[in-house]
Amino acid sequence: xxxQEHKIERRLAAIFAADVAGYSRLMxxxxxxxxxxxxxxxxxxxxxxxxHGGRIANTAGDSVLAEFPSAVDxx
Numbered sequence: 001x002x003x004q005e006h007k008i009e010r011r012l013a014a015i016f017a018a019d020v021a022g023y024s025r026l027m028x029x030x031x032x033x034x035x036x037x038x039x040x041x042x043x044x045x046x047x048x049x050x051x052h053g054g055r056i057a058n059t060a061g062d063s064v065l066a067e068f069p070s071a072v073d074x075x
Contacts, residue, residue, distance in 0.1 A: 012070070013067050013068060013069060013070075014067070014068040014069075014070060014071045014073070014074035015065070015066070015067055015068075016049070016054065016064070016065070016066040016067070016068065016074060017063070017064070017065050017066075018045075018063065018064050019061075019062050019063035019064070020038065020062035020063075023061070023062040038062060042059075042064070045064065046064075049064075049066045049068075052068065052073050052074070053068060053069055053070075053073040054066045054067065054068045054073065054074065055067050055068075
């Protein structure tokens with residue numbers, strides 16, 4: 001390979017993206033209850049992602065982005 005050539009590494013992955021529908025509305029109606037429910041659900045979801053070989057790539061507010069090494073693991 002010459003100095004201008006780059007090796008491209010490719011791999012297959014399944015991406016999981018989720019966020020809470022109506023999060024802003026829920027927060028305006030009951031901030032404490034919404035955060036409590038979100039925390040409880042995230043604990044379950046984070047554990048399930050890890051147990052199935054996933055890796056959480058990013059979280060922001062009510063959203064989660066995770067990567068799985070295969071579609072089978074993701075399902």
